[in-house]
Amino acid sequence: MALKPEPVPGSNLPAVISQPRDLVEPIVVANTLWQSSNPIAYNGGQASDITHLREFEASGEGRRDNARWAGPLEIIPTKADIVLDLIRANSLWPLLSGLACCAIEMMSAATSKNDMDRWGMFPFRASPRQADVLIVAGTCTTKMAGPLVRLWEQMPEPKWCVAMGDCTCSGGRYKRSYSTIQGIDRIMPVDVYVPGCPPRPEGLIYGMMKLQQLIKDRRGHWPERAIGPTVPEDL
Amino acid sequence: MTTRTPFDIPAHASSDDPRVTLDEQLGTFEPIPPYPPRTEREAEFYTLRDGEMFVNMGPQHPSTHGVLRVVLKIDGEKVVDLDPVLGYLHRGVEKLCENADYHQAICYTDPLEYISSLFCEWSPVIAFEKLLDVQVPRRAEYIRVLSGELNRIASHALFMGWFALDLGGLTPILWSFIERDEIVEMLAALTGQRMLFNYFRIGGVNGDLNHEFMSRLGTWMSKATNQINSNQALLNDNEIFVRRARGLGVMDTATALSMCMTGPNLRATGVPFDVRRAHPYSIYPELDFDIPSRTEGDCLARYLLRMDEVKQSLRIIDQCLHEMPDGPIMAKLPRLIRPRPGRAYAAIEGPRGQYATYAISDGTDQPFRMRIHDPSFVHLQTVGLLTPGNLIADTMAIMASLDPIMGGVDK
Numbered sequence: 001m002a003l004k005p006e007p008v009p010g011s012n013l014p015a016v017i018s019q020p021r022d023l024v025e026p027i028v029v030a031n032t033l034w035q036s037s038n039p040i041a042y043n044g045g046q047a048s049d050i051t052h053l054r055e056f057e058a059s060g061e062g063r064r065d066n067a068r069w070a071g072p073l074e075i076i077p078t079k080a081d082i083v084l085d086l087i088r089a090n091s092l093w094p095l096l097s098g099l100a101c102c103a104i105e106m107m108s109a110a111t112s113k114n115d116m117d118r119w120g121m122f123p124f125r126a127s128p129r130q131a132d133v134l135i136v137a138g139t140c141t142t143k144m145a146g147p148l149v150r151l152w153e154q155m156p157e158p159k160w161c162v163a164m165g166d167c168t169c170s171g172g173r174y175k176r177s178y179s180t181i182q183g184i185d186r187i188m189p190v191d192v193y194v195p196g197c198p199p200r201p202e203g204l205i206y207g208m209m210k211l212q213q214l215i216k217d218r219r220g221h222w223p224e225r226a227i228g229p230t231v232p233e234d235l
Numbered sequence: 236m237t238t239r240t241p242f243d244i245p246a247h248a249s250s251d252d253p254r255v256t257l258d259e260q261l262g263t264f265e266p267i268p269p270y271p272p273r274t275e276r277e278a279e280f281y282t283l284r285d286g287e288m289f290v291n292m293g294p295q296h297p298s299t300h301g302v303l304r305v306v307l308k309i310d311g312e313k314v315v316d317l318d319p320v321l322g323y324l325h326r327g328v329e330k331l332c333e334n335a336d337y338h339q340a341i342c343y344t345d346p347l348e349y350i351s352s353l354f355c356e357w358s359p360v361i362a363f364e365k366l367l368d369v370q371v372p373r374r375a376e377y378i379r380v381l382s383g384e385l386n387r388i389a390s391h392a393l394f395m396g397w398f399a400l401d402l403g404g405l406t407p408i409l410w411s412f413i414e415r416d417e418i419v420e421m422l423a424a425l426t427g428q429r430m431l432f433n434y435f436r437i438g439g440v441n442g443d444l445n446h447e448f449m450s451r452l453g454t455w456m457s458k459a460t461n462q463i464n465s466n467q468a469l470l471n472d473n474e475i476f477v478r479r480a481r482g483l484g485v486m487d488t489a490t491a492l493s494m495c496m497t498g499p500n501l502r503a504t505g506v507p508f509d510v511r512r513a514h515p516y517s518i519y520p521e522l523d524f525d526i527p528s529r530t531e532g533d534c535l536a537r538y539l540l541r542m543d544e545v546k547q548s549l550r551i552i553d554q555c556l557h558e559m560p561d562g563p564i565m566a567k568l569p570r571l572i573r574p575r576p577g578r579a580y581a582a583i584e585g586p587r588g589q590y591a592t593y594a595i596s597d598g599t600d601q602p603f604r605m606r607i608h609d610p611s612f613v614h615l616q617t618v619g620l621l622t623p624g625n626l627i628a629d630t631m632a633i634m635a636s637l638d639p640i641m642g643g644v645d646k
């Protein structure tokens with residue numbers, strides 16, 4: 001069977017194939033964002049959004065006293081709080097959870113040349129139970145979104161999240177893909193965004209320094225902090 | 236202990252992954268899929284015999300080199316069987332390439348194997364050049380080979396660090412990142428980016444050699460051999476490391492060939508197959524370098540072979556610098572490329588093996604179909620052959636010695 005691909009408007013080249021075996025029968029998929037018809041693949045048919053944390057925030061459960069700054073500490077800022085914050089800010093333990101390319105630059109930031117340890121960002125912990133900061137380094141796909149939110153929930157309070165790379169900030173170069181989340185702030189709260197594809201290690205260190213400042217500044221404002229994603233649902 | 240089959244498992248509320256069920260009440264992580272087994276192999280794997288249990292490794296695991304999840308079936312400390320679950324980094328690259336024009340497609344293939352991204356863009360670029368029938372200027376070819384070999388060294392340096400890290404040593408990764416950071420800074424001076432260079436263009440390269448790159452390269456080359464020797468003294472002469480890696484995960488030649496392995500992993504089994512010599516491309520036929528090969532086929536051989544390759548890469552860089560011709564770095568091409576209908580296949584030798592691109596053009600400015608062959612995926616499938624019978628800790632060592640990158644596996 002002689003095959004003739006659809007001529008594209010504006011193409012003045014003859015779109016005829018000399019040998020019929022050059023192309024096999026094309027599988028025509030609309031040139032838009034692709035969605036699987038299989039209901040369990042890539043969250044097909046649903047919005048690519050893990051709504052768990054959003055529901056959690058709406059339920060109010062997350063606002064209970066769970067070692068966040070609460071009770072008298074909220075009302076009376078003392079010298080002790082400031083000291084505690086200083087300690088927290090200067091001993092951030094990030095979680096070792098690289099998702100993709102950005103993870104290599106995250107490692108680079110932690111090793112010899114850019115030694116993050118100098119600013120009290122301690123070498124990476126492998127277990128979420130021992131970590132303070134989740135540096136989401138890399139493309140978050142719809143399949144990875146669930147485990148990522150789970151990691152975030154497993155981390156004890158107080159905890160912070162740094163979105164590293166364009167992919168985690170907004171979707172980056174894979175924004176148009178059918179299987180990626182367009183920014184992790186659609187599934188979980190983010191404190192600091194470090195854009196770049198990938199950001200230089202210096203960029204990550206700068207972001208972590210911003211986080212240190214944020215920890216010192218946010219003193220006493222914990223109840224206002226988001227538990228769920230910060231991007232509106234209808235966006 | 237009784238035998239459990241997937242049929243006995245009650246239906247749970249399934250979470251994101253159809254193969255994982257999340258028991259909300261107990262908070263356990265059940266690796267058994269909630270549906271009846273679809274294949275015989277699955278039925279066999281998910282049936283526990285006496286004394287066996289499942290251990291879930293990943294997707295967040297420090298030594299899986301990315302977001303790979305492996306369900307291990309273990310008996311005591313021994314791995315009986317394993318089931319890798321892929322797709323945690325599936326970014327739909329091939330589909331995105333079909334919706335981008337030929338120049339933009341190169342940018343999507345960059346982050347596939349992110350520590351050797353020049354090779355990921357090299358094979359699509361050659362495929363597109365074949366479609367267009369353009370002649371790349373010689374200077375551009377030399378620059379490509381030069382930067383490519385630098386990238387190969389950076390990749391192998393990282394391999395050294397990761398492999399040692401997965402065997403339990405922390406020092407080598409600090410050493411290897413010194414090497415890697417110097418090389419990527421050098422390439423950043425050339426290409427403008429540290430990791431995802433996006434440097435090769437259809438018909439040439441993006442920028443010419445500049446002073447900063449050359450001075451950095453000169454400084455690094457003058458001490459590179461010394462550095463590499465001292466790096467190797469750290470590991471090659473280390474009794475603990477050598478004893479741990481020797482005889483681990485032995486691959487024989489016939490199996491390696493039948494599993495389509497390429498690159499250092501194949502050469503470690505005694506087959507000196509290298510695309511640079513077997514199906515020459517670019518200026519490699521004119522260069523003088525050896526293809527190292529080893530016969531043991533174990534983790535140590537795979538490691539030593541990569542270290543030998545680094546020395547060959549240094550030789551190639553030396554020759555490139557001496558013979559670098561003058562001339563243009565880009566072929567004359569229109570901005571909007573419409574190759575004639577047809578198909579092209581291009582394979583190159585990367586640090587992990589054969590990267591290949593199969594592109595079909597239908598006469599428009601976008602590829603009709605683009606298939607990317609990645610060596611990581613091929614090598615990862617052999618973990619299932621190499622691991623059973625070994626200890627859990629060896630699983631990581633074997634996986635690290637194969638050097639898969641999950642970006643390339645999942646695409």
Ligand code: SF4
Pocket residue numbers: 100101102137138139164165166167168172173196197198199346431
């Ligand atoms: S932002 Fe760029 S470097 Fe980072 S994960 Fe995404 S594609 Fe990779």
